[in-house]
Amino acid sequence: MAFLSELQGHLDSLGAHVGRDFELDELPGLLRCVDSEAALSFLSTAAAVHNGVENLMAVGAGVLAERSTRDQGHSGVAAVHGHSTPVALIQSITGGTKADAARAVRVGQALLDGEPPVSSEADTTEALPVAVPWHQPLRAAMLGGRITPAQHDAIRRGLGEPQVSAGRVSDDAAREVWACAAEQLLAEIDGMPVEELLRRARQVRDALDPVGAEERFQRRYDGRSFRRWTDEDGVRRGSIAFDDEGAAWVDAMIDAALRPRRGGPRFVDSDAAAAADALLKDPRTNDQIAYDLMLDVWRAGSLASASDVFGARQPGVRMVVVKDAIGPRDAFGRMVATGHFEDGGDAIPGSVIDRTLCTLGAQEIVVDRAGNPLKLGREQRLYSARQRIALAVRDGGCMFPGCCVPASYCEAHHCDHWEEHEGRTDVDRGILLCRFHHMLLHNNGWRITREKLGPFMLHPPPGRGDPVALKTKSAIAWAWDPPPPLERRG
Structure with missing residues (x-):
């Protein structure tokens, strides 16, 4: 079906979801009268219309940007219409933000990259071949x-x-x-x-690009700063520009303090459970707790024990690196490799990994071709600390579609229930889920299954759709499903 015909079909079906055609000011009342499934269908159709129109706008923005280049000067389309840049022209047309206009121009230009211009019938010039762009x-x-x-x-x-x-x-x-x-x-x-x-x-x-990762890390490290000032109302304020490693440590400290409020794991000992309950009843806001925590850290410094400041869980930062991916050292003696933080998967360069190995050592985890390491069988019901690290490396966080909860906030779910299916506490039968989605599985009829070492399959409740293959969120999944090495592609 042609693009405009498909778009027209979506527009026509919007009325069917609410029962008739409508004026826009009637829509709130009409939509509130239909059931939830009809409202969901209406929104899904509206999203399809929106995405189609955005595609049209991106192509149009790309063409206008192509006709508004700097070398065209005041004869360019943007200048003719009184705008200094094509982004300003697009923003004036759409009425949206500058960021949205800039994105439309970027995408439009990318769509035109490698696309030969359409010649008129009178143009007899032989078109030169156009290189296919990587994107x-x-x-x-x-x-x-x-x-x-x-x-x-x-x-x-x-x-x-x-x-x-x-x-x-x-x-x-x-x-x-x-x-x-x-x-x-x-x-x-x-x-x-x-x-x-x-x-x-x-x-x-x-x-x-591990060399580029080192350079990008160094730029952010060089830009680190801590500024303090007093505003016009006499409030003392501060602003911090973090480097990557420093930010990870601060995140770990605040996450350790606030995890019970943010849906952290439920399976903790009695002392930790009591501390979590007290935190949930604490009248302070999360921002106030974070502020008090950072002041406590600054006051106490290295003299305080971890439990005095953080409670039951001591903060920490784990760095994950694929051993076989470590290359030679550069001219400065730095390790040419890229690692990733366990939570979130953001990259860290070889120099930081090298320093961490020197001061703290490492824990090696050997995985099979599907990323699965340790097995505990039925002798142990809960996943061990080392198994949870392995799950974090393999899954990268909550595996439920669309969920971005990091690994340290997740719980290990047995695909084969311990009692009902005589499930085993093996990594290839476990999967990371955040507290919300773990409870959703157990309380609302969802299931996760796995055939041998195939993909984990998410099964919705009956009548809610087909099973969906779950995809890892791990930043190093390529290690057990690798693309061809760079050197072999020349």
Whole structure:
């Protein structure tokens, strides 16, 4: 079906969801009168219309930007209409934010990249061949209606441009690897929020480009700062620009203090349960608790015991690195590798991993081809601390579609129930779920199954749809399902 015909079909079906055609000011009342399934269908159809219109706008923005380049000066389309940039022109047309207009221009320009202009019948000039850009898979997916402009922009910006390590691979090989990464991200996109998709794309980029990851880390480290000032009302204020490792430590400290309020694991000892109950009853806001915590840390410094400040759970930061991916050292003696924080998966460069190995050591986990390590059988019901680390490495966080809860907030779910199915406490039969989705499974008729080492399958309650294959959120999943190595693609 042609694009406009399909879009018209969506528009026509909107009235069917509420029973008739309508004026916009009638819609709130009409929609409140239908059942929840009809309201969901209405919103899904409206989203399809919105995404289709965004595609149209992106292509139009790209063409206008192409006709408003700096070398065209005041004869460019934007300048002719009184705007200094194509982004300003698009914003004046849409009435949206500058960020939305800039995204429309970026995506539109990417769609035109590698697309030859349409020649008129009178033009007899032979068209020159146009190189296929590395982001062609994104272009095809968006123009095919499989992804939105926001998803296209997240992957394109997150991956950045292909980088070539000196003397290792050719430009063509690097572009091929980046195209492969784009296809991999397209396969993971279902149910993933755009913010998480952008983060995931950055993680993939850092895994492909460990030298660049070191440079990006160093820029953020050089930009670290702590500023204090007094505002006009006499309130003392502060602003912190974190480096990556420092931010991870602060996150770990605050998460340790607030985890019971944010849906942390329920399976804790009696002392921890009592402390969690007291925290839930604490009249302070989360921001006030975080403030008091940081002041306690600054006051106590290295003299306080962890339990005095944080309660039952001591904060910590785990760095995960694939042992076989560690390469040679650079000219400064730094390890050429990229690791990832256990929670969130953000990249850390080899120099930080090297220092951490020197001061703290490491715990090695050996996995099979599906990422599964330790087994405990039926002698132990709860997953061990080391198994939970292994689950965090393999799953990357809550595995429920669209959920971004990090691994340290998750609980280990037995796919085979301990009593009903005589389930085993083995990693290949366990999966990480946040507290909400774990309770959803046990209370609302959802199930997760797995055939041998195949994908984990999520089964909705009867009548709610077909089973869905769950996808890992781990930033290092490529380690057990790897793409061809960069060196072999030249």
